[in-house]
Amino acid sequence: MQLDQISVRQIKGVSAPKEQELHAFGVRSVADLLDYFPFRYEDYRIRELADAKDGEKVTVLGIVRGVPVLQRYGRSKSRLTCKVEVGQWLVTAVWFNRHFLQDQLTVNREVMLTGKWEQRRLQMTVSESEFPDSARSAKSGTLQPVYSVSGSMTQAWIRKTIRQALAQYGTMIEELLPHELVERHDLMARRDAVQRIHLPDDASEGQAARRRLVYEELFLFQLKLQAYRALNRKRTDGIAHRIESETIREFAATLPFELTDGQKKVVNEILTDMRRPSCMNRLLQGDVGSGKTVVAAIALYGAVKAGHQGALMVPTEILAEQHMRSLQRLFADMGVEVALLTGSLTERKRRDALAGLQMGIIDIAVGTHALIQEDVFFRSLGLVVVDEQHRFGVNQRSILRRKGMNPDVLTMTATPIPRTMAITAFGDMDVSTIRERPHGRKPIKTYWVKHGMMERVLAFIRKEVTKGRQAYIICPLIEESEKLDVQNAIDLYVQTQQSFPDLRIGLLHGRMTAAEKDGAMGAFGSNETQVLVATTVVEVGVDVPNATLIIIMDAERFGLSQLHQLRGRVGRGEHQSHCILVADPKSETGRERMKVMTETDDGFEVSRRDLEIRGPGDFFGTKQSGLPEFRLADMVADYELLETAREDAAELTEREDFWSDASYARVRGVLQKDSYFQGEQLD
Template sequence: MSTRPEVLFPLFATLTSLDGVGPKTAAALEHAGIATPRDLLFTLPNSGIDRTRYDTVQGLETAAMVTVEVEVLRHMPAPTRGRPYRIEVRDAAVVFQLIFFHARGDYLERQMPVGARRVVSGKLEHFDSMAQIVHPDHILPLEDAAAIPGFEPVYPLTAGLTQRTMHKAAASVLSLAPELAEWIDPGLVSREGWPDWRSALTQAHAPTSQGDLAATTPARQRLAYDELLAHQLTLALARVDRRKKRGRITRGDGRYKSRVLKSLPYQPTAAQVRAIDEIAADMASDTRMNRLLQGDVGSGKTLVALMALLVAVEAGGQGVMMAPTEILARQHVEGLQPLAEAAGVVLELLTGRDKGAERAAKLAALAAGQIGILVGTHAVFQKDVAFHDLRLAVVDEQHRFGVRQRLELGAKGTRADVLVMTATPIPRSLALTQYGDMDVSILDEKPPGRTPVKTALVNIGRVDEVVDSLRTAVASGRQAYWVCPLVEESETVDLTSAEQRFKTLRSALGDGVVGLVHGQMPPAEKDAAMARFVAGETGVLVATTVIEVGVNVPNASIMVVERAESFGLAQLHQLRGRVGRGSAASTCVLLYRAPLNETGRRRLEIMRQTEDGFRIAEEDLAIRGAGDLIGHAQSGLPRFRIADLERQAALMEVAQRDARALLTQDPGLTGARGQAARHLLWLMEQDKAIRLLSVG
């Protein structure tokens, strides 16, 4: 069934097929991201107005929403231009006024003839102790008053749309929604007390109180689950599809790995051993590995990656490790070279800087199989880079590489295994959303030798004290980072620039003690400044966030972050991870400007309380939301209309289990529930998944 089922046709028709939607309204809806009746069906009210009926407005608070029956007493047209038109009315107890600006008197006289009874609804105000309603939302004869709901749903709007239009269109699309067979596991539906799909939609579009708008109501929870289930089914189908593609059995004999372990001055952590075993088992199977290695700053991912690369070399093949920047690629080589030498394995670096004869020699050695492990930047994608027998590709810092590059890299080797490493702890719900098609290994322990970092919050007013203690630390041979938020003075954003801070610290600490790196420097200058700091020639490095990812200077034990409240939690956590890499006790000073807003205070407090990157990531998700956490542009996150990743993370896990279980029982989705699940995939526009099914 690779064409959309007929029962869903009305939901994918034109918007103008709905009541009250003409070409102009359709254009306004499309501008709001609503292109089909189906999109409108999943655009739920986001608030509501209580229109409870009262006998009288007497004694009610200003700004209360009132719905009341009145008798029209007299019309008082505007005495002069710009003054309002007033109508005096009486309810069961008091006389008050309805106010209209720029009104047409003849229209109002027809609407509300003197002596007539009407039901009016609007916001109550008091002016000169007289109660009044300015421009009532509803004015209806008694026989039509039932059309005013006790609780009126309010839809999200953009220019050119009114609530009335939305109500009419929503009622129309609900009448088109077909009865569909149940695609959710029946046990789950009854355990959660969820309504069926059509009832859930009807209830969600017709809330009867503020409580009905909560994401936790059975109707809304069920609709959110439908979205998550469709997404997880798509990922699970992609996973099944990938597993059908034969991998290669890559089994090591342990000879290189054991030499490396002997040369280490410490024992790997239990988490590292577990991850190494999981990866080796994947490589030894005949399906292609697609695994995510998630580890906090300093949890020892590089050793795990090297052990995996050595399995490839032990099996007579090659491995490649890719980093997003040249600085990181060089750092990996510095860290890995001594271990590779201990094992007796040839490891080489390939970057965009390799030119001419040197590059040609490296490529020839690679093609001949003389290089066991290649480390590089995206330069390894170039056409002329050919491996003798590529078995494993390791990609560092996943969020800089798209899925497309992962595939290109895999294509360099015949059926190569892929291991993706990320140093950014991702909350479980987001990991499932972004990498739900991958298997995950987590490093949740720090290797021995990593010293805990003490975190202090200091008001920027005390900056001189910080500089004084820095002077003492540098004199005793310690090194420090000083991170500034912006590079240049900007009038709009009052943040101290790196240039300014560099000058003040240089005059306080002396020439030659302070170095500077920022994003606008030429690469060669930046590398030279970093190299001087790594070599210990400069004691303090003033930097913008260019140092966030990956730099490793074990002697640096102090991190000062200026205007810390303007950074995100994940960034602060990454920056703090730059210190605590040596044996010296390390400190992270978060300089903030008072008064802090609620979010700023919460962020800094979390930093002070914990060094656990996963807990920090969960908090960051709660504060910022999913899109911001990964950056909307490259987040690759699906756009859910109803599901809320921050608040419904637990549902995502249930959806993943449910999707995988369904495909295990019914791989072709041909059974009764499988057929219903196909409807769900069409409904959620998961055409990619449908194609995988039709191929399979």
């Protein structure tokens, strides 16, 4: 029997109530428990006080040299002090609310103390203590694992239970990785690694165990992604689009601008994929305003000219309407029919759009999640483009894909993703990247000011509007909140009207109807309103080239990537643009964000710094993006192992013997448990 088939109830000391507590942590089998790794260690190794820094937490071994003195405060509080000889020092040891130790602290008895060392006072505030001559002494001289626990589950109990599980079942731990990888990377055997990560003799042993298990975790994840890619490339049931290069060149010649070298490169990558009989699964990432939309338009045009239809799914109705207008302009003389499909369409318009798609009259549908509703049918869907893909769940994307017979898929994001993140989150995709700005675009100048400088900010708005330009003012909330002392759009709108009585001020927020949003954006786009007060509804995609100034109120409340997205609403025309962050951050993280924003307007650098500050879990929002929640691995700290694991997984899955040789049976078994591969013959 394998460890994942043995219930934790079989471990000595695990009662029925404790079993239920473990279940709450997702621990049901012995394998689950042994894979319940510590997130850090408490260091109880004996130190010399001469090597300890003032204020440091240390563990020392000493001898009781004085009679303990107990002081009580009220019913339950107490302070116990005792002189203890530690090496060459006579130290005052202090315990709070440990009155029961008074009788145990007998003169000349050896004691182990863990606590904060105050060198100037020759005093240690003791958090934990043990007597080495006691049968219950367990920590002396060791590294103790620290686990995530809650409720009535204690560190002592989980440590004891895992030790017991190792004693009962440790010899049943099997190797998962192919022998060649263990040898190649000088990895600890799995049985030893599991033993040592829970019970390390020293720090280096714990680190070696962690390295082995992190590599395994990353390798198994990458193996699924690379196996998916390998099998997908072998499939020939996709659409081999017959796209003539001359057709694309003729269309590109009609554009009002010349494509950048970066755009040309990714267009070639996408069209090469589309011409193959296997399904394209490509991510197009580029900084704000780098020209991804026109690349998507060229791909959609290619699909239409090859006799198929295209679909462009975006997260908001504002963005859907803007994309539809952009595509209609680009295809005005090309005979391509573009239609909108969103939740706010009238019943008649929706009915007409559905009929047009089903009959093939409409070539390209642009819409929100309305595109994936059950009554939407295409005559021949050949290309699916998903914009700002991290805003859609994995299931939503796959439903749209099933609207056709294995159409090609191009996903786009304006959140530039560090290589580490792209490898992990999108390892099953090919990645195309546009790094350069379109010709003529100037860097956006970014400033950070405190709220006390608002008069100067208002004067700057006046200066830009006088030149004929326009400005956004962004705030985090729509209405006043008792919990958050931040500007809100409605109050800010009124204040802005009072500050500029001679200007026309617009308002845009998420609770407005679609018609109201259209009206607000239309008025701003045509310069009927000079200043637009808005929430983050304008974060993605809204394109007004005449807007050269964006003021972001309470900027410390936004994440770095979101601030960069908002900044990207300006700098889209020929004029110099500015971004002003109004913030009084109280946290170090808030100050760091402001510093990063003023130092760079390179989205890839912003993303890298955001990943460092926030960590990978919050970068997209794990549930939305399908990012894995690793037990041990950290995508920032372990990026070298991540790249190594990806290369190893890619190499193995490309080899014929991997899919048939008995030496890989166990690791193929991991793949077989995944729902995608259950229909595939892996051995």
